Amino acid sequence: MSGSRSRRRSEPRDAAATMSLISHLTELRNRIAKALLALLIATAVSFWWYEHGLGEFIRAPYCGLEPDLRFPRDDGPCELLITDVFGGVFIRLKVAFLAGAVLSAPFWLYQLWAFITPGLKRNEKRYGIGFVAISSLLFALGAFLAYVSLSKGLELLLSLAGDGVVIALTAQDYIGFVLSLLVAFGVSFEVPLIAVALNVVGVLSHEVLARSRRWIFFLTIVFAAFVTPTQDPFTMLLMAGPMIVLFELAIQVARVVDKRRAKRDALEHFHGVGDDEASPLDAAPSSLDDAPSTPRG
Numbered sequence: 001m002s003g004s005r006s007r008r009r010s011e012p013r014d015a016a017a018t019m020s021l022i023s024h025l026t027e028l029r030n031r032i033a034k035a036l037l038a039l040l041i042a043t044a045v046s047f048w049w050y051e052h053g054l055g056e057f058i059r060a061p062y063c064g065l066e067p068d069l070r071f072p073r074d075d076g077p078c079e080l081l082i083t084d085v086f087g088g089v090f091i092r093l094k095v096a097f098l099a100g101a102v103l104s105a106p107f108w109l110y111q112l113w114a115f116i117t118p119g120l121k122r123n124e125k126r127y128g129i130g131f132v133a134i135s136s137l138l139f140a141l142g143a144f145l146a147y148v149s150l151s152k153g154l155e156l157l158l159s160l161a162g163d164g165v166v167i168a169l170t171a172q173d174y175i176g177f178v179l180s181l182l183v184a185f186g187v188s189f190e191v192p193l194i195a196v197a198l199n200v201v202g203v204l205s206h207e208v209l210a211r212s213r214r215w216i217f218f219l220t221i222v223f224a225a226f227v228t229p230t231q232d233p234f235t236m237l238l239m240a241g242p243m244i245v246l247f248e249l250a251i252q253v254a255r256v257v258d259k260r261r262a263k264r265d266a267l268e269h270f271h272g273v274g275d276d277e278a279s280p281l282d283a284a285p286s287s288l289d290d291a292p293s294t295p296r297g
Contacts, residue, residue, distance in 0.1 A: 031115050035108035043100030050092050054099060058178055061150040062169065069158045071168035080171035091171050098179050102143070102186075105136050135193055138246070142189035142239075143182045149238045150181060156232050184227045185239055192246035199254040202261075206254035213251060217244050 046054065062070060063078040070078045082088055113128045158167050198204035209216070224240035 028115060031111040035111045038104040038107040039100055042104035043096050046099035046103065047092060047096035049099070050095055054095065058095060058175060061147070061154060061178070062174060064151055065155055065158070069155065069167060071166065080174055081168055082171050087172055091175050094179065095175060098183070102139065105139065106132055109135055131193075131197065135190060138189040138193055139186040141242075142185035142187070145238055145242065146181045146185035149235045150178065153232055153235045156234070181228070188223065188227060188239060188243060189246065192243065192250040195247070195250045196253050199257055204254070206251065206258040209251045209254050216247050220244055220247060
């Protein structure tokens with residue numbers, strides 16, 4: 001049997017990977033339209049949800065503080081001030097938009113991945129569903145930790161005002177602060193996943209990640225110190241600690257991926273060799289340190 005017949009047939013190429021520039025732009029437009037439609041629907045649902053629990057959920061960390069740290073200073077319901085006519089509308093729209101972006105995240109993340117996958121290999125496309133699920137889970141985990149730390153951060157910051165000061169937060173300032181904290185935590189927890197994605201597509205190797213581990217951990221702490229809006233050590237460590245754990249997990253995932261890739265490449269190296277051809281062997285002598293020791297007898 002000739003060598004040409006024994007060669008493995010090449011897998012059929014994805015038709016989407018050979019589209020013209022106009023076709024790619026059309027597909028991008030369609031996927032952006034679908035993502036925006038999902039975002040619009042989720043924002044409308046969140047706008048309705050604001051008066052049915054979402055607004056109270058956002059105000060809970062502030063309303064749970066001691067009466068002397070909020071307004072009014074009694075056991076009555078806490079209140080946030082609005083200083084302009086359109087303040088309430090803009091606040092509700094801002095909260096609804098962020099909640100809609102979170103609720104529709106699995107859909108628009110899938111649209112993003114589906115647009116990228118035609119340029120990837122077949123085995124790389126299988127990671128799409130996992131990428132969307134883990135990305136959404138990490139963002140939710142980061143936002144949850146931010147919400148948990150919010151009351152402690154507020155208590156520390158507001159208590160620094162001292163005696164003789166009446167603390168009356170405006171709704172714009174408080175809700176803007178809460179949303180920025182939730183987004184900062186959620187986005188920061190996505191960074192280790194980006195490192196894994198770059199490793200899966202072959203851009204970032206495990207060797208580089210492992211060699212840069214100390215710098216990654218150090219820069220993670222610096223990043224947390226600058227990103228956290230509260231600027232207190234408790235919130236900073238609450239962000240940096242899980243991020244370091246996630247980065248270490250990303251490094252270990254990259255190690256497994258690189259090992260599998262090396263094993264697969266070693267097997268595929270012989271697929272193009274015919275039955276009547278000699279397999280390529282490395283004739284270079286190995287060093288004595290690498291040679292197996294044999295017992296003397």
